[in-house]
Every structure is written in structure tokens, then in C-alpha cells.
Amino acid sequence: MTQRLSLTLGSVLFNWPVKQWVDFYARIADEAPVDRVCLGEVVCSKRKPFVDDVTLEVVDRLERGGKEVVYSTLALPTGKREIRDIGDMIQAGYQIEANDIATVHLLNGKAHSVGPFINIYNEDTLALHLKLGATRICLPPELPLESIRTMAQGNAAVEVFAFGRPPLALSARCYSARAKGTAKDACQFVCDRDRDGMNVETLDGVPFLAVNGTQTLGFVVTAVVRHVEALRDAGVVSLRLSPQTCDMVRVARIFRDLADGSTTPQEASESLSVLHLPGPLSDGFLRGVPGCSVTEVD
Amino acid sequence: MTTPLELVCPAGTPAGLRTAVDAGAHSVYCGFRDETNARNFPGLNFDRAEMREAAAYAHAHDAKIAIALNTFMRAGATDLWKRGVDDAVAAGADALIMADVGLVDYARKAHPKQRLHLSVQAAAATPEAIAFYRDHFGIARVVLPRVLTVEEVSRLTAHAAPCETEVFVFGGLCVMAEGRCMLSSYATGKSPNMTGVCSPPSHVTYREDRDALVACVGGFTIERFERGEPAGYPTLCKGRFLADGAMSHLFEDPVSLNAVALLPRLAEIGVTAFKIEGRQRGRAYISSVVRAFRKAIDAMAAGKKFDIDELRGLTEGQRDTVGAYKKTWR
Numbered sequence: 236m237t238q239r240l241s242l243t244l245g246s247v248l249f250n251w252p253v254k255q256w257v258d259f260y261a262r263i264a265d266e267a268p269v270d271r272v273c274l275g276e277v278v279c280s281k282r283k284p285f286v287d288d289v290t291l292e293v294v295d296r297l298e299r300g301g302k303e304v305v306y307s308t309l310a311l312p313t314g315k316r317e318i319r320d321i322g323d324m325i326q327a328g329y330q331i332e333a334n335d336i337a338t339v340h341l342l343n344g345k346a347h348s349v350g351p352f353i354n355i356y357n358e359d360t361l362a363l364h365l366k367l368g369a370t371r372i373c374l375p376p377e378l379p380l381e382s383i384r385t386m387a388q389g390n391a392a393v394e395v396f397a398f399g400r401p402p403l404a405l406s407a408r409c410y411s412a413r414a415k416g417t418a419k420d421a422c423q424f425v426c427d428r429d430r431d432g433m434n435v436e437t438l439d440g441v442p443f444l445a446v447n448g449t450q451t452l453g454f455v456v457t458a459v460v461r462h463v464e465a466l467r468d469a470g471v472v473s474l475r476l477s478p479q480t481c482d483m484v485r486v487a488r489i490f491r492d493l494a495d496g497s498t499t500p501q502e503a504s505e506s507l508s509v510l511h512l513p514g515p516l517s518d519g520f521l522r523g524v525p526g527c528s529v530t531e532v533d
Numbered sequence: 534m535t536t537p538l539e540l541v542c543p544a545g546t547p548a549g550l551r552t553a554v555d556a557g558a559h560s561v562y563c564g565f566r567d568e569t570n571a572r573n574f575p576g577l578n579f580d581r582a583e584m585r586e587a588a589a590y591a592h593a594h595d596a597k598i599a600i601a602l603n604t605f606m607r608a609g610a611t612d613l614w615k616r617g618v619d620d621a622v623a624a625g626a627d628a629l630i631m632a633d634v635g636l637v638d639y640a641r642k643a644h645p646k647q648r649l650h651l652s653v654q655a656a657a658a659t660p661e662a663i664a665f666y667r668d669h670f671g672i673a674r675v676v677l678p679r680v681l682t683v684e685e686v687s688r689l690t691a692h693a694a695p696c697e698t699e700v701f702v703f704g705g706l707c708v709m710a711e712g713r714c715m716l717s718s719y720a721t722g723k724s725p726n727m728t729g730v731c732s733p734p735s736h737v738t739y740r741e742d743r744d745a746l747v748a749c750v751g752g753f754t755i756e757r758f759e760r761g762e763p764a765g766y767p768t769l770c771k772g773r774f775l776a777d778g779a780m781s782h783l784f785e786d787p788v789s790l791n792a793v794a795l796l797p798r799l800a801e802i803g804v805t806a807f808k809i810e811g812r813q814r815g816r817a818y819i820s821s822v823v824r825a826f827r828k829a830i831d832a833m834a835a836g837k838k839f840d841i842d843e844l845r846g847l848t849e850g851q852r853d854t855v856g857a858y859k860k861t862w863r
Contacts, residue, residue, distance in 0.1 A: 311710055313658045313685055336634075337661035340668075354655075354712060354726065356605035360635030377718045377727065382608035403719050404709040404770075407680035408863045410784060414777045419863035435783060436775040437754045438747070444716075446776065446783070451709070453719050519722075525751055526719035 240467050240494040241270040242487060243373070243394055245351075245477040246277045246307040246332075248402065249447055250427040253285050259478070260293045264300030267487040269476065272297050273307040273332050275324075277350070279409070279448045280309055280317045281422065303330070310334040310352040311405045311449070333369075344368045351375055351396050351475070352405070358386050365390060373475050376401040376457060379523035380465060387470035395466055397459045398486055399477025400432060400445055400452040400513065401526060410446040419449070430480045431513035442514065443527070455517035455527055458507055461500040462521055463493045481510040504530065538800055538807065538830050541599070541699060542823050545577045545812035550587045550598075552816040557827030560597035562630060563587065563812065569617040570601045571632075571654055572812045573729030581620055588625035597627040603652035604729045605633045605712075615639050622647050630676070631655075632712050634666075641670045651675040653701070654712035654725070658685075660692035667696040674699055676808065678711050682860045683795060687802035697805035703822060703847075704810025706790040706856050708770050716769045720751035732768045739764075748772075791853035793829065793844040800833055822847050 244263060247256060263272060274293060276283040286293075297304050306329040308321045321338050325331055325345070333339045334352040348371040355361050355372060364372060373394040374383060387393035409419035411426035411433060426433075432445030432452050442454040456479065459466065463474070474494065476486055489506050492498035498506075507516060519528030542558035544550035553561050564570025566578035579587060584600070591598040600621040606614040614633070618640045621629055629647060631637050632654035640649055653676040657663050666672040674697040677686060690698045707714070714731075718724030721736040738749045748756040748767035755772025758764040765771075770784040792799070796807065807830070809822055825844050832839035845853070856862055 311656075311658065311680070311713075313681060315688070318659055318661055335659075335662065336655075336657065336665050337659040340661045340665035352713065354605055354633070356633065356726065357608040357611050357635055359606065359611050359639065360633055363635055363638055375715075375726075377715045377724060378608075385608035401715075401719070403716055404714040406709045406784075407857050408708060408784075414779070414781070414783060418861055420860070433776055438757055438773055438775065438780065439754045440775065441753060443720075443753055443774065451716065451784075520718070523722070525722040526715065527751070527753075 238391070238467075238472060240463070240471070241473045242268065242490055242494070243271040243473050243475045244269045244273065244483070244487070245373075245399065245475050246273045246275055247478045248278055248450065248452075249430050249432060249478075250279075250282050250424060251430055252427065253289060256286055257289050257293060259483070261296055262484060264297045264302060267484045268491040269302065269487050271303040271305055271473070273305045273350070275307040275332075277307050277310050277334055277352070278405075278450045279426070280312070280314070280320070281419075282424070282448075283320070305330045305332045305348055307332040307350055308334050308338045310350070311407070312337055313407065339364075339367060342368060346370050349373065351402065356382065361386050361390070361393075365392060371473065377520050377526060380462060380469070380521050381523060383466065383471065384469040389470065391470075391472050393471050394473035394475050395459065395471050396457060397474035397476060397490065399457060399479055400455070401457045401517075401520065402450060402452050402477075403444070403526075404451040406449050406451070409449050410451070411448050414446065434513075445513070453517070453526055454514045455519075455529060456512045456514045457518070457520070458504070458516040458530065459518055459521055460493065460503045460507065460516070461518060461530065463490075463500070467494070479513055481512050485510060538834060539805060540823070540826055540830050541806050541808040543704075543809055543812040543814065543819065544587070545572065545814065547579060547583045547587055549812070549814075549816055549819055551590055552820050553823050554591055554594045554596045556820045556823035558596055558823050560599060560627070560806075561591055562599040562601055564601040564603075565617050565620070567613065567617075568604055568607075568727075568729045569614050571603045571652075571725055571729045572601075573604075574734070574813055577813060581624070584621070584624040592625065598625070599628040599630050599650060600624070600626040601630040601652065602636060603630050603632045603654045605726045606636055607727065611635070615643070618643065628674070637666065637670050637672070648673050650699070652712070653678055656680070656710045656712050658689075658710070660689060663689065663693045663696060667693065672696055674805065676700075679707055679790070680710050680857050683798060683802070683858050684860075686799065686804065686858070690803045698803070699806035699808050700792075700799060700804050701790060701810055702792040702796065702799070702807045703826065704789060704814075706785070706788065706854065708785040714770075720753055720769060722751075737767055786852065788852045788854045790856050791845065792855050792858055793826075794841055795855060795858055796829060797833060
């Protein structure tokens with residue numbers, strides 16, 4: 236018997252207004268068939284104070300909705316205060332998702348999850364992280380299915396980035412601010428204007444990337460729809476859905492149906508593509524071709 | 534007693550290595566001719582015999598040699614990287630430069646006495662990240678990512694001891710946290726982490742458009758040079774893009790790093806080694822840059838002032854920046 240694929244909702248990567256953020260999680264708590272929910276500011280610590288005030292309330296709501304709640308940490312901490320905040324969350328007893336090796340060090344062997352921002356590209360490095368206390372590991376989005384097959388067998392720990400704009404890069408510099416002619420220190424939180432990221436086009440107007448403060452993502456929307464069965468056969472235990480402004484409850488239902496075999500990949504693709512997605516569906520990385528490649532229609 | 538400052542220089546080829554050593558490099562870094570290192574370009578790097586000869590040449594001239602195996606091992610093919618580690622040790626490497634923690638673990642176990650450096654590709658940007666590599670694997674030196682301010686470098690250096698710090702002071706500049714960037718993979722399918730290349734020449738095309746030369750990477754048009762304008766190499770993060778209704782170098786202008794003015798300050802805060810980027814550069818460039826930096830470092834060691842302008846002239850007409858070292862860059 237093959238294992239039931241679980242669904243994880245990743246942290247909201249974008250700077251959504253607090254009210255939208257709270258409402259989003261309330262609806263997830265009540266309606267989305269996801270098993271685990273990650274929350275916490277992953278991209279920019281300047282945004283963190285806004286959601287801190289309501290985090291307890293949101294965690295409580297999600298737990299009452301039967302979700303396992305995981306606190307996802309900053310992907311590129313550099314400052315002392317940022318590190319201290321991560322330490323505080325560990326002390327507070329939250330389940331932690333580490334997105335940087337500094338957090339793994341602070342966890343000191345305590346059981347934890349690893350998010351898609353830690354470089355785990357092969358079976359040796361994966362085994363090392365399991366030894367360090369990781370019980371769930373979301374692989375970097377650029378890994379092809381071929382690598383996932385070698386890594387996921389027999390450990391019941393591997394999660395794959397299954398839906399959402401693929402995170403591509405992190406920087407110390409804020410590009411949302413730079414695009415508005417200012418710097419990170421004086422940013423005025425302009426990143427809140429682009430709730431799926433600010434679209435970036437080539438010189439001839441071809442959509443290419445999306446900018447979310449210090450983070451760069453792909454313009455496309457990763458959707459591993461046609462590979463769900465292959466991923467399960469490979470030993471993957473969880474699919475990660477990364478929040479966009481589209482109807483994420485609907486997205487979760489589509490992936491739940493896919494994982495349960497009660498819908499076909501083709502039906503699922505059609506259902507996804509009528510949602511208000513910020514870009515076309517893509518499975519390029521998984522196929523081992525450029526990550527910008529859109530899903531080929533049968 | 535303070536450790537003497539070390540000038541770490543690129544060696545893309547055996548001839549380049551000899552040039553750097555002859556010009557005064559205290560140490561050189563290089564890699565094997567395959568995807569185990571992050572400068573996996575045609576015509577660059579060393580085969581096994583060349584590496585042994587290179588190590589002998591460096592040692593005969595009192596220079597050290599560090600061998601970079603700083604890509605991430607491919608699942609199911611980790612032997613290629615492990616063999617690289619074994620061969621680097623056998624060739625006489627003074628240090629191995631690595632980014633993949635799985636490979637670091639292998640190197641530590643297979644070669645307990647070998648000196649190990651953490652590559653910039655591991656982007657260890659906090660005292661805790663450095664402590665992780667130092668405490669678990671005895672990393673002796675960490676090459677700091679180019680996302681840090683001088684103040685942050687200072688704090689890290691103080692916390693890292695006895696692990697030394699090495700910083701980039703000259704040459705190409707990543708604007709993204711190193712080893713955590715998939716832009717090239719997204720546009721071309723070839724990535725720094727997996728294949729050791731970024732915006733590779735095999736995926737770069739040019740076309741004439743009216744009076745301009747247009748450059749594409751992976752089919753995406755990212756730069757346009759008007760006639761007479763110097764055409765730099767099109768790297769994805771230094772391209773021009775349309776965002777928010779305006780065309781700009783959204784991520785970074787086509788600039789290179791020049792932190793020469795910061796050398797005294799970096800030395801004062803305890804940085805051990807200054808690194809020059811550019812294994813793909815020609816011998817004339819390497820020779821003049823290494824000579825100029827060696828002169829500056831010797832002057833500093835003797836407590837004398839050095840001529841900053843001489844080093845400023847080395848950027849080949851390109852604009853330069855101190856990058857993230859200055860907080861306003863962010």
C-alpha cells in the first residue's frame with residue numbers, strides 16, 4: 236500500500252496587509268484540506284512586527300481547525316536581532332521550519348522541518364540533515380524528478396514544492412524599493428503593492444520574473460500536477476502549496492483530489508488554469524529543463 | 534601576534550596560476566575541469582596531472598593552493614565530487630573550498646587532517662551559521678558572502694574565531710546571496726549550484742536591432758547596447774528589465790566590486806584574507822591586479838599608506854562599487 240500524500244501550505248511569502256493575512260488563514264483553517272500550515276515571515280524581517288501581533292490568534296485558529304502549525308523562519312538572517320527572534324521562537328516551543336543553516340545550528344538537534352531555502356541537493360546531504368533532527372525536508376525548487384527519486388526513498392521525510400511562484404533568489408538588497416527609486420532602509424513597505432510579487436519583463440515585454448522585496452521568484456506558477464503519481468512512487472510524502480492571491484482553498488482541494496486519485500491531471504490543470512493565477516503553469520524544474528518552461532498541454 | 538594578511542588570487546588555468554604566483558599571490562584557488570567547481574567554463578580549469586604540477590609550482594614559490602569543489606553534489610552521482618576531494622588532497626592542496634555540507638562531511642571523515650574552507654557558495658552570513666560549520670566539521674576559514682556590511686563583517690570575524698574570515702575585494706559581484714540563486718537555472722536550465730555555471734555562453738545569443746546590439750540569455754532579452762556603447766557580458770542579474778512601468782537595471786548596474794578603499798578597515802577588524810574574483814580573466818589582467826593588491830597589502834603590513842588610485846584604474850573602464858559593504862547599497 237502506498238502512503239497517503241499529505242499537503243503542506245507554505246508560509247505566505249508576500250507582504251499582505253495584516254487583515255488579509257488573518258482572513259486568509261481563517262479560511263484555510265476552516266476549509267482547506269491541508270495537513271500542515273507554515274506561517275511566519277520568511278523574506279524580510281522589517282515586515283515581521285505587523286504579523287507578530289496576530290500570530291498567536293492565527294495559530295490558535297489553525298489548530299482548532301485541526302492543522303499542524305509550523306513556524307517558518309527567516310531565509311536570510313544577517314542581523315543580531317533577527318537571530319535572537321529565531322531563538323525566541325525555538326524557546327517558545329513552536330515547531331520550527333528552518334530556512335537557513337543558522338537556524339539549524341540554533342535548534343541543536345531538536346526535531347524540526349527544513350524549508351525550501353536550504354541547499355539539499357543529494358542523498359548524502361539529506362541524510363546529514365535527518366541526523367541533525369530534520370523530520371520533514373522540502374527540497375529546493377530547482378531539483379529535477381531524477382534527483383528526487385534518488386533522495387526520497389525510504390525516509391518518509393521528503394516534501395516537494397508543488398504549487399506557487401518558484402522562489403529563485405534572495406538578496407540583501409530590496410528590489411521593490413529600488414524599483415521605486417529608494418533603498419531598503421527607507422522602503423515605506425512598497426512591496427505591499429504587489430501581492431503576488433511585482434512582475435518583471437524583458438526589454439521586449441516578455442514576462443520573466445517577479446520581485447518580492449529582497450526575494451526574486453519566477454513569473455510562472457509551479458504546478459506539479461502531472462507528476463503527482465511519479466512523486467508518490469518516488470517516496471515523496473508531502474506536497475507544498477505556496478500561497479498566491481488566487482483561491483488557495485480551491486488549489487488545496489484540487490491537489491487533495493489529485494493525491495487521492497479522484498481527479499485526473501488534465502482535469503486538475505484545467506481547474507487550476509481558470510483560477511486567477513499570476514502566471515502560466517510550469518513544471519520545467521521537475522522535468523530537468525529551464526524552470527521557466529510552461530507545462531506542455533497533451 | 535596578528536596573522537599576516539593573505540592575498541588570495543584566481544587561477545583559471547595552469548598558465549594563469551603561474552602568472553598569479555609570479556605576481557605575488559600568497560595563495561591561489563582553482564578547480565578541476567568538471568562540474569565540481571563553480572567556474573565550469575570551456576577552456577578553464579585543471580586536469581589531475583595539471584593540478585599536481587600546479588600545486589608543486591605554488592609550493593616551490595612559497596604560495597599556497599586551495600582547490601574549489603564548491604558546487605552541490607548531484608543526487609546519485611556523489612562519487613564524482615568525492616573523487617575530486619580525494620584527488621585534491623593527493624595533489625597537495627593546502628585547503629579545499631566547499632559549499633555542500635554533505636561533501637564537507639565526507640572530506641572531514643575521509644581526510645581528518647585536511648584544512649577545509651567554506652565557500653562563499655554556502656553563504657554563511659551569521660555567527661551561528663559559521664559556528665555550525667566550525668563546530669561540526671572544523672572549518673578553518675569561511676569565505677563571507679557578498680551581502681554583508683563592513684560592520685557585519687566585523688561582528689562575524691570576531692565571533693568566527695578560531696575560524697578565519699576571507700572576503701572578496703575585487704572583481705565580479707553577485708547581487709544575490711551566493712549559492713542560493715536559481716535565476717540561471719530558471720532561464721537556461723544550467724545553474725551555479727548544479728552545473729557550476731551562471732548565464733552560460735552556450736545560452737547567450739546576440740542580434741542586431743536597428744542601431745543596437747541586443748543580448749539574450751536563454752531567449753530572454755536582457756540588454757541592449759547602442760552602437761559604440763561597450764557591450765559587456767550579459768549576466769542575468771545585471772540585465773535591464775521592465776518593472777513598474779520603467780526600464781532599469783533592476784537588480785544591479787553592470788558594475789564590478791572594488792573594495793580597495795576598505796582594505797585598511799577590513800584588516801583592522803581582523804579579516805585574514807582578501808580574495809580577488811576572476812578565474813575566467815586573462816593573464817595580463819591577473820598579473821596587474823595581483824601586483825597592485827600585493828603592493829597595497831605589503832604597504833599596510835609595514836604601516837604605510839598605499840596609493841588607492843592605482844587600484845582604481847584596474848577596473849578596465851567599468852564602473853565599480855563597494856557593493857553591500859556599504860549599508861546604503863541595500
